[in-house]
Amino acid sequence: MKLNAHNFKENAAKALKDEDLQASLAKLGTGFPLKRLAAAARLPEFEALRDQARDIKDHTLRHLDFYLEKFECKVQETGGHVHWARDIEDGRKIVYDICESVGAKTVTKGKSMIGEEMAINEYLEEKGLIPVETDLGEYIIQLRNEPPSHIIAPAIHLRKSHVEEAFRKTHTELPPERNLDEPEDLLKEARAMLRKKFIAADVGITGANFMIAETGSTVIVTNEGNGDLTQTLPRVHIVLCSIEKMVPNLEDCATLLRVLARSATGQEQSVYTTFSTGPKQMDDPDGPDQFHVVILDNGRSRMLGHDTHDMLRCIRCSACINHCPVYQSVGGHAYGSIYPGPMGSVLTPAIYGLEQSCDLPNASTMCGKCEEVCPVRIPIPQMLRSWREKQWEDGPVPILQRLAMSVWAFWAVRPKAYHFGAKIKMRLLGLLGRKNGHFKSLLFSKAWTKSRDFPAPEGKTFQQLWSEKGGRRS
Amino acid sequence: MSGEEKNVGLFVTCLVDLFRPTVAFAAVKLMSEAGCSICVPERQTCCGQPAFNSGDRHDARKMAEMVIEEFEKFDYVVAPSGSCAAMIKKHYPELFSDQADWHKRALDLSRKTYELMSFLTDVLDVKEVETTLNRKVTYHDSCSGLRELGIKDQPRTLMNAVEGLDLVEGENAERCCGFGGTFCLKYSDISTRIADDKCDDILKTEADMVLGGDLGCLMNIAGRLTRRGETVEVRHVAEVLAGMCDDVAPISRKG
Numbered sequence: 001m002k003l004n005a006h007n008f009k010e011n012a013a014k015a016l017k018d019e020d021l022q023a024s025l026a027k028l029g030t031g032f033p034l035k036r037l038a039a040a041a042r043l044p045e046f047e048a049l050r051d052q053a054r055d056i057k058d059h060t061l062r063h064l065d066f067y068l069e070k071f072e073c074k075v076q077e078t079g080g081h082v083h084w085a086r087d088i089e090d091g092r093k094i095v096y097d098i099c100e101s102v103g104a105k106t107v108t109k110g111k112s113m114i115g116e117e118m119a120i121n122e123y124l125e126e127k128g129l130i131p132v133e134t135d136l137g138e139y140i141i142q143l144r145n146e147p148p149s150h151i152i153a154p155a156i157h158l159r160k161s162h163v164e165e166a167f168r169k170t171h172t173e174l175p176p177e178r179n180l181d182e183p184e185d186l187l188k189e190a191r192a193m194l195r196k197k198f199i200a201a202d203v204g205i206t207g208a209n210f211m212i213a214e215t216g217s218t219v220i221v222t223n224e225g226n227g228d229l230t231q232t233l234p235r236v237h238i239v240l241c242s243i244e245k246m247v248p249n250l251e252d253c254a255t256l257l258r259v260l261a262r263s264a265t266g267q268e269q270s271v272y273t274t275f276s277t278g279p280k281q282m283d284d285p286d287g288p289d290q291f292h293v294v295i296l297d298n299g300r301s302r303m304l305g306h307d308t309h310d311m312l313r314c315i316r317c318s319a320c321i322n323h324c325p326v327y328q329s330v331g332g333h334a335y336g337s338i339y340p341g342p343m344g345s346v347l348t349p350a351i352y353g354l355e356q357s358c359d360l361p362n363a364s365t366m367c368g369k370c371e372e373v374c375p376v377r378i379p380i381p382q383m384l385r386s387w388r389e390k391q392w393e394d395g396p397v398p399i400l401q402r403l404a405m406s407v408w409a410f411w412a413v414r415p416k417a418y419h420f421g422a423k424i425k426m427r428l429l430g431l432l433g434r435k436n437g438h439f440k441s442l443l444f445s446k447a448w449t450k451s452r453d454f455p456a457p458e459g460k461t462f463q464q465l466w467s468e469k470g471g472r473r474s
Numbered sequence: 475m476s477g478e479e480k481n482v483g484l485f486v487t488c489l490v491d492l493f494r495p496t497v498a499f500a501a502v503k504l505m506s507e508a509g510c511s512i513c514v515p516e517r518q519t520c521c522g523q524p525a526f527n528s529g530d531r532h533d534a535r536k537m538a539e540m541v542i543e544e545f546e547k548f549d550y551v552v553a554p555s556g557s558c559a560a561m562i563k564k565h566y567p568e569l570f571s572d573q574a575d576w577h578k579r580a581l582d583l584s585r586k587t588y589e590l591m592s593f594l595t596d597v598l599d600v601k602e603v604e605t606t607l608n609r610k611v612t613y614h615d616s617c618s619g620l621r622e623l624g625i626k627d628q629p630r631t632l633m634n635a636v637e638g639l640d641l642v643e644g645e646n647a648e649r650c651c652g653f654g655g656t657f658c659l660k661y662s663d664i665s666t667r668i669a670d671d672k673c674d675d676i677l678k679t680e681a682d683m684v685l686g687g688d689l690g691c692l693m694n695i696a697g698r699l700t701r702r703g704e705t706v707e708v709r710h711v712a713e714v715l716a717g718m719c720d721d722v723a724p725i726s727r728k729g
Contacts (some may be wrong), residue, residue: 325650366657387529419519438696446661
């Protein structure tokens, strides 16, 4: 999708007024977090598993070059192909070339954030192909021609009525009298439509939650089974993934799977966990003739060894998003990036550049809930701060903000003058505010007072009172 | 000062110094009663957190250097705020990670720095407070104190020791109030929306007073509550524990 992160404030203001969105977000805010909590409570070793998960990813990242090459060798041994994509242009071209080489017309797609990152649907459409999303949420937003608002629940911002509206508009054979009131009816309609696409597809594209270096396998977790149909029915299976999805072996993959679904949806495991290893082999009853893995970098290798290195541990569970008070307030579209919420606010500047997304690292209360729930213990607030530092050093910071900080810092390191000034200001403010105990409005503080009263100070500062009382100074 | 007394430097915090000195007096009273001698260096203003969180490491360091110089002589350094204490305890060493001499001094200071509730219970082993408050009270866990310093049970232990105090937990007591330092000014609308969720959670408990350990959050919550016309009172927990509620009106309310 086209990045729209520079409009964060406007997007957020709109989102706060969108009643449908707010109703959906209210559900999300209690749904996933409570389920995660219950799932974690049922597994005594959950915290220990999180440590292990972190260590596995750390180890892999330290030896990423080795594991990536090992993975490539293994894929080739099983008869598959690995393609390296430096950026999204590379990635798109690789995917299209594969499609073209087999004369593909219809391309089914399982859910893939790398696919979103590449905006692969738009690209294939431009080239005359018909890409069809098969994950229900992705299918709905594809019909509505909008980006996902959440990395595992792409249509979480929508209500049932939106889905019906989308189906009635695009499913031209749908009789107007057909009842689509219930979620089951909507599901049936989507299923009937998608069945035809699964059968017609020449190429199936999926994402990958993990790549396993030991076996050359890719792994997806889904709850709908659409991923399996996408990758087994067509002649060609293309896997889209990025360099940091690597794990050394099956054992490590299993450890990560144990924290992934629990952190994401509170499930012990997703309904389907599917391992793909190469194309159809001699004694396989079915499977694709060709197996391609497209591994995207797109800025990630630049993160290795730098301030946001730890972000590469991310396994895209969405726990940080689900628990974030800012995301819960404005939803995913406000961020203007396919990666919303705390993880997105670290990742988006790394992928698209800080200039394009300078609001994102700042739009956080730094409450630390994201770090608290992250299955691989990524210190997200610290990473957000590192972007803020970069911005302060050589990026765009509003001049007034810079000025305010400089003035504050100037006085803060001159205690004598600071206390003298404070004494006068607080005295005045205390007197003015005495009547109500607060101010409804105050010069230079509209950002606070437009929605909150500004509490009045007691009057004298503590430093002043302590001196008056003759309190101990040394 | 007797040899057994703990020599404590009080880091007042800028908000308490400017807006609510009673909180600092409450801290002094609580610690003095538990056998500490309290000193308040005049050469202190801000811990540097606003600069640090804005990405302004240079200014944050300047402020941190002043705090280190002024407070390293004490046995303990105590702040009536989780976020300022966390700044000193967790982030000062990080701030000087590339300057060996300052890093060592920051680490030394970090080891002896505490948030007030944690200092009273974890270090001074205070279990009793001699005060009465016949009110239904709920508690807001401020993010930094909770997640960076692990402050959860400490204030509750002490609140439960107050005679007559009926503590009811909010369903989302641990959820951010939307303050976030400069966040509440830069993203005022989002901050307000989060503050509203917090207010709703507080009102759901039907408590008539909300307590917390960080003045920033409390000013945010109180400011939103009075703007909404709610009558729930907001106070720093130290005021209640020190029996000083009569000394000052609730935050954002007239005396």
